[in-house]
Amino acid sequence: MIGKPSVDFLCGTCMPIDNLWQWRRIMKNIRIYKICILFLACFFGFSLVGVPTTALSKQTIVDWKHSYYDGGTKEVSFHVSGIGTLVVDLEETMAYDDYSVCIKDSSGASVYRKEIDWLEDEEENSFDIELTRGDYTIIFSTDGDVDFSVKAYFEYKATIENPVFALNKRQLNLYIGESEVLTIESEPSGVLFDVEWSSSNPIVALVDGNGVVTAKEAGRTMIRAVINGEVYECEVCVEKKPPTYKQVVEAVKKCQTKNIKFRQIDVGYQSMLSASGCWGKRSYKRRGYAFIADDESYIEIKKKGTTATLSLIIAGTHKNVAYSPMYSDYTKLKLYTSNRKVTYNFTSNSEMARYKYRYGLYITTLKWKSKISSNSNLSLEKLNKLIRVFEHKNVTLKTLTDDGTGKTWGLIPESTRKRWLKLFKTYKKLLDLY
Known part of the structure; x- marks a missing residue:
């Protein structure tokens, strides 16, 4: 009598296959083995026939x-x-x-x-x-x-006689002082070849005979590898490593003076450097109408990832007192002297009116803020222009609408002008950190 077949390696048993559930168990194990084989093939980068996959060709x-x-x-x-x-x-x-x-x-x-x-x-x-x-x-x-x-x-058609080469990277970003290795990929692998490395701008980055790229100064350069007369290039961009929040705060603290003080807003995440008594208060009154303007300037430090943003900000609170609400839709800030001017857009603004029943008057309040400059969006030309404006006496502050009409809020007090000027120059000096 011929015995029924058994499959110890599939079922984990030597029992004969004499019913349907055993066949189902066998087929289930076969499917599991197939999935495992496909997973291993994909993981190790091989096709089912054992040939390495590549995109060089x-x-x-x-x-x-x-x-x-x-x-x-x-x-x-x-x-x-x-x-x-x-x-x-x-x-x-x-x-x-x-x-x-x-x-x-x-x-x-x-x-x-x-x-x-x-x-x-x-x-x-x-x-x-x-x-x-x-x-x-x-x-x-x-x-x-x-x-x-x-x-x-x-x-x-990559062969031993006609191999295909490529650099492992076509673009590389480094901070000053950092190094990274560029390698040559070939198809088929294991091909022997000679390579000559060079940098189009050695002042920015150097490369040695092993493809090690070392960043020297901020700028751009092309790293070239020459193999059998063919040139393979990688663009290298070198930047100065941005400072950490702690480094920026330590530098800002050193800039404190009698009238410019540092204070924490959110410890470890946000702080500011502002001038004590730096509020530019101005007021004007006449029958049935008055206005009050409070303005300040400060340097804001905010943590952003591993570094920090450094921003120069001018902010203000302007109040109109009149028999009716005086909405304005102001969107811009203008600072000017007799022969110089500079204009900035509001970063944020809000306006509201409250009625004072006791006096029968409306108080319309405009709160605005304008980011003059930041390390990530810097215009040194405009910053220098602002400094030149404040180096002159009689600086006037004006708010504008989109169509160019606006309201003049008077001269910035002389003591305030001097402190703002010192703050602007301090900010420019702190930008050297970046």
């Missing part, structure tokens, strides 16, 4: 859309560093007239030309062509109406 040449209504020409130059196939996809191009595609080499000789009849099936207009190492230009032209939609890429 594909180079995008054209990804372009444009409509011509009375004819036109588009030229795209490109370089290929080995042998392979140029694939041009024109399937989504909508043609209402004939057009042509031409490929020329560096000498200007045509290596491929295709005249396309707009009445033909558009799917047949796509093509591919074998090319060798060199510089080429692909030209699309028409004398009529064509909605071009072109995608073209070059697929290298």
Whole structure:
């Protein structure tokens, strides 16, 4: 008698398979093993046939859309560093007239030309062509109406004799003093080659023979790797490392004087440097009408991630007292002397009116704030202009609407002007931290 089959490695048992639930258990285990194999294949970067996956062998040449209504020409130059196939996809191009595609080499000789009849099936207009190492230009032209939609890429045939190389990064951002290693990726892997490294601007960043890039000064440079006459580039941007919130606060504290004091708003997150007695109070009264203006200037420090923002702010509270509400819709701040002026937009503003029954008057209050400058949005030219305005006496403050009309709130008191000027210069000095 022939015994029934058993599957110890699948079911974990040597019992014969004599009922339906055992078959179901076998099939379930088989599916689990398949899933595990696929997961391991994806995790280690191998296809099911054991070949490493890579993107080095594909180079995008054209990804372009444009409509011509009375004819036109588009030229795209490109370089290929080995042998392979140029694939041009024109399937989504909508043609209402004939057009042509031409490929020329560096000498200007045509290596491929295709005249396309707009009445033909558009799917047949796509093509591919074998090319060798060199510089080429692909030209699309028409004398009529064509909605071009072109995608073209070059697929290298990587072999031991004709390997494909690429830098591991095309762009690199570093802070002064930092270093990072650029490496050469190759297909197939394990190919032996010689490489020469260089920097287009050694003052900004240096590179040694092992591809180690070291940032020196703020600026931009191109790191180049030359292999078999082919140049591979990586753009390097070097910046000064922004200070931490603690470093900014320590620097600000050192700027305190008798009239300029530091105070914490939210310990560890927000603080400010303002001038004591720095309020520019002005008032004016006449029968049935009056106004009061309180203005201040201060430096605000806010924690942002690992660094801090440094902002120069002028803020004010303006009150109109009259028999009726006096809404204004002011959106801008203007500071000026007899021969200089500077204008800023309000960062925020609010306006409200309250009726005083006892006096039968309305008090319309405008609260506004204008961020004059910040380290992340800095205009030194405008900051210097503001300083020059306050170096003169008789500085006037005015609020404006979008159409240019406004209200003059009088001269800033002389003592206030001097303290504001000192605060502005202190802020400019603190910007050196960035």
